[in-house]
Amino acid sequence: MASMRRLPTVETAPARSFENETELRLADIPLRQACELVRIDLPHDELEPLLERGVLPGCELCPVWRSPSGDPIVTVDGTLLALRREMAGCLCVRLRAGSGSPTAEGGLILPST
Amino acid sequence: MSSTPLADAAVSRAPTETTTSSPAVVERPLVALVGPPNSGKSTLFNRLTGLRQKVANYPGVTVEKKTGRIRLDDGRELDVVDLPGVNGFSARTLDERVTRDVLEGREPGIRSPDAVILIVDVTRFEQQLMLCEPILEMGIPTQLVLNMSDELERRGGSIRPEALADELGLEVVHAAVRSGRGVDAIRRFLHGVADRGALTGRPCPAVSNVPPGVQLPMVDVFAARRRRVRELARKVAYAAAAPSEMQERLDAVLLHRVWGPLIFLGVVLLVFQAIFTWATPFMDGIEWLIATSGAWVAGHLPDSWVRDLLIDGVWGGVGSVLVFLPQILILFLFLGILEDSGYMARAAVIADRMMYRVGLQGRAFLPLLSGYACAVPAILAARTVEDERDRLATIFVTPFMTCSARLPVYALLIAAFVPDRRVLGPLMGTRAATLLGLYALGIVAAVVTAFFLRRTLLRGKSSTFMMELPSYRVPSLKSLGLRLLDRSKVFLKRAGRVILAMAVALWILAQVPRTDGHAPPIERSVLGYAGHVLEPAIRPLGFDWKIGVGLVSSLAAREVIVGTLGTIHGVQEADEGSLQLQAALKRDLDLGGAVALLVFFAFALQCMSTVAVMRRETGGWRWPALQFGYMLALAWGGAWLANWLI
Numbered sequence: 001m002a003s004m005r006r007l008p009t010v011e012t013a014p015a016r017s018f019e020n021e022t023e024l025r026l027a028d029i030p031l032r033q034a035c036e037l038v039r040i041d042l043p044h045d046e047l048e049p050l051l052e053r054g055v056l057p058g059c060e061l062c063p064v065w066r067s068p069s070g071d072p073i074v075t076v077d078g079t080l081l082a083l084r085r086e087m088a089g090c091l092c093v094r095l096r097a098g099s100g101s102p103t104a105e106g107g108l109i110l111p112s113t
Numbered sequence: 114m115s116s117t118p119l120a121d122a123a124v125s126r127a128p129t130e131t132t133t134s135s136p137a138v139v140e141r142p143l144v145a146l147v148g149p150p151n152s153g154k155s156t157l158f159n160r161l162t163g164l165r166q167k168v169a170n171y172p173g174v175t176v177e178k179k180t181g182r183i184r185l186d187d188g189r190e191l192d193v194v195d196l197p198g199v200n201g202f203s204a205r206t207l208d209e210r211v212t213r214d215v216l217e218g219r220e221p222g223i224r225s226p227d228a229v230i231l232i233v234d235v236t237r238f239e240q241q242l243m244l245c246e247p248i249l250e251m252g253i254p255t256q257l258v259l260n261m262s263d264e265l266e267r268r269g270g271s272i273r274p275e276a277l278a279d280e281l282g283l284e285v286v287h288a289a290v291r292s293g294r295g296v297d298a299i300r301r302f303l304h305g306v307a308d309r310g311a312l313t314g315r316p317c318p319a320v321s322n323v324p325p326g327v328q329l330p331m332v333d334v335f336a337a338r339r340r341r342v343r344e345l346a347r348k349v350a351y352a353a354a355a356p357s358e359m360q361e362r363l364d365a366v367l368l369h370r371v372w373g374p375l376i377f378l379g380v381v382l383l384v385f386q387a388i389f390t391w392a393t394p395f396m397d398g399i400e401w402l403i404a405t406s407g408a409w410v411a412g413h414l415p416d417s418w419v420r421d422l423l424i425d426g427v428w429g430g431v432g433s434v435l436v437f438l439p440q441i442l443i444l445f446l447f448l449g450i451l452e453d454s455g456y457m458a459r460a461a462v463i464a465d466r467m468m469y470r471v472g473l474q475g476r477a478f479l480p481l482l483s484g485y486a487c488a489v490p491a492i493l494a495a496r497t498v499e500d501e502r503d504r505l506a507t508i509f510v511t512p513f514m515t516c517s518a519r520l521p522v523y524a525l526l527i528a529a530f531v532p533d534r535r536v537l538g539p540l541m542g543t544r545a546a547t548l549l550g551l552y553a554l555g556i557v558a559a560v561v562t563a564f565f566l567r568r569t570l571l572r573g574k575s576s577t578f579m580m581e582l583p584s585y586r587v588p589s590l591k592s593l594g595l596r597l598l599d600r601s602k603v604f605l606k607r608a609g610r611v612i613l614a615m616a617v618a619l620w621i622l623a624q625v626p627r628t629d630g631h632a633p634p635i636e637r638s639v640l641g642y643a644g645h646v647l648e649p650a651i652r653p654l655g656f657d658w659k660i661g662v663g664l665v666s667s668l669a670a671r672e673v674i675v676g677t678l679g680t681i682h683g684v685q686e687a688d689e690g691s692l693q694l695q696a697a698l699k700r701d702l703d704l705g706g707a708v709a710l711l712v713f714f715a716f717a718l719q720c721m722s723t724v725a726v727m728r729r730e731t732g733g734w735r736w737p738a739l740q741f742g743y744m745l746a747l748a749w750g751g752a753w754l755a756n757w758l759i
Binding site: 047 | 331
């Protein structure tokens with residue numbers, strides 16, 4: 001519907017919040033909050049190990065534990081992966097609506113907030 | 114996966130990039146087992162080969178080559194290679210490069226595989242099936258094994274393997290290899306492989322994460338593949354397993370902020386306890402066995418230098434190697450249980466931040482802990498550290514871990530020089546405190562060395578540390594047993610051969626030059642001469658020529674010094690408990706010299722087996738030479754300081 005496309009509120013408002021969302025890093029996400037990977041801020045030659053382990057744009061990440069030293073342990077589409085917090089700082093994520101439901105591949109039972 | 118023409122993957126197709134395998138003579142067909150880590154590959158390998166397996170090295174690299182022989186029930190035989198667990202086919206890690214080379218038929222010494230069994234953990238279906246596409250693009254006959262199907266069903270998940278077989282165009286087995294389910298179907302596939310026989314002159318296509326010729330950025334290739342896998346999962350009605358409460362509860366405790374490190378510490382202390390106390394009765398038993406068998410053989414041989422060489426030199430050398438076997442086995446039994454149960458990954462995570470601060474990483478925890486039994490298998494275990502700089506740093510500091518061979522020397526000197534008093538009431542005496550101090554000294558030296566190493570020779574940011582946490586499992590006794598057998602073979606062959614050779618060489622040096630067909634007193638032998646030559650260099654440390662002889666002989670293997678000192682002082686049956694020997698030492702050394710000797714042993718690299726293994730693992734003499742020199746300098750300096758201060 002062409003008229004909708006010209007409405008400034010539809011165009012500008014989501015754009016701004018979209019920008020804010022992509023600035024969210026995995027390191028900022030609280031425990032048990034599912035999110036979706038948007039972008040990996042790493043040089044090209046460091047990407048492959050992440051990609052191979054399923055850390056791809058579009059995958060679901062959910063921090064479930066913090067190691068005793070504070071590094072996050074996340075589920076990547078259900079598989080537990082421990083990362084250093086420096087790495088978590090390079091992963092741009094977006095909050096997933098409706099977090100708290102079980103995900104594919106056996107995601108954890110998350111408490112409803 | 115309908116967007117790529119994979120339906121005819123079972124038949125060889127014309128590949129885009131080929132290297133031709135060398136034409137083979139009549140040979141057994143080769144099956145390659147491929148899959149991610151923790152998918153049950155090794156369990157399947159063990160099941161199919163039983164004891165008919167061999168572990169070696171791929172030439173030039175430190176990756177283990179596990180090959181075996183399968184005997185089918187009609188008597189025909191196949192070769193099988195258990196490839197390292199991989200998450201992909203990049204060129205980054207050694208494991209992936211070797212897997213790729215073997216699959217492409219480029220690995221010298223292994224013919225190109227005639228069939229592939231791809232085994233995945235079906236509870237992680239979507240993630241692990243990502244490996245399928247690159248494999249299928251090779252066009253080698255493939256069977257897909259969906260392992261851990263029992264766990265999937267137990268946790269309420271499901272899949273339709275027939276639908277998957279239809280979609281992919283290959284055999285799919287719904288299996289639980291540990292309990293034997295699905296193994297029949299796998300054997301039927303192997304029958305088919307044997308029927309086809311060893312294929313010769315077949316072109317071997319390349320296998321890689323990004324298909325050759327594709328120009329898209331890697332992220333897009335992976336993302337597209339992931340979408341295809343997701344679509345496939347939908348088509349085969351894959352229902353994921355529900356989360357396991359038991360796994361979560363275990364992690365809640367073992368990764369807990371307070372309990373986690375405490376349990377970690379408890380596990381480490383348990384390992385030490387095992388090495389110390391539980392191994393002792395076995396070690397005593399072996400010593401008795403060696404002594405009595407040696408005496409029996411001696412009684413049956415004529416009196417001659419050949420007999421002496423055989424009994425004192427060779428048999429004594431064999432004994433000095435075998436006596437450490439109980440400690441090695443107990444340690445590796447423990448570590449095997451920790452690894453197979455899934456706890457080791459958590460331990461690596463707990464240890465990582467601490468190790469990162471000193472220039473190592475969490476995966477180095479396992480090799481360093483192993484070093485408390487023996488540095489030789491520990492250095493081999495460092496292969497699990499993927500980043501090369503981290504691995505070298507780990508290898509470099511492993512010998513600082515107080516290995517079992519240092520214990521007899523420590524025990525002897527502590528018994529002779531440290532009075533037995535209480536320090537912490539009934540909890541600890543001065544002797545135990547001294548021993549603990551020596552252990553701590555080793556750790557401090559390791560930490561400082563790693564710290565400076567990573568800032569000088571091995572400078573650079575270490576690669577990303579990522580640790581997949583596998584599910585907790587009850588370890589299978591069979592694979593534990595097989596691994597134990599394998600590791601003891603490694604110890605006996607690697608360490609054993611060198612120690613034995615050196616023991617014999619030392620014995621010879623102590624026996625020449627002969628006068629009238631009799632051995633010279635030790636002062637006038639070549640060994641004694643070496644001690645005298647060394648004396649001026651070690652006098653500032655409080656040592657005399659007799660200690661010098663001991664030091665020279667202990668360069669081969671540390672514990673040898675006890676026997677050597679015994680021989681010098683004419684003490685029969687010299688071991689660390691010998692009061693005669695202790696008294697003799699008190700005449701040779703003062704307290705300062707004794708402490709200096711302890712410090713020397715804590716720091717010096719007195720183990721030719723370690724040097725030999727280091728040479729293999731680092732591919733040259735540069736690193737072992739550097740390490741030997743560094744540790745010698747540290748030992749000399751530390752001993753001098755100790756002698757001067759006390």
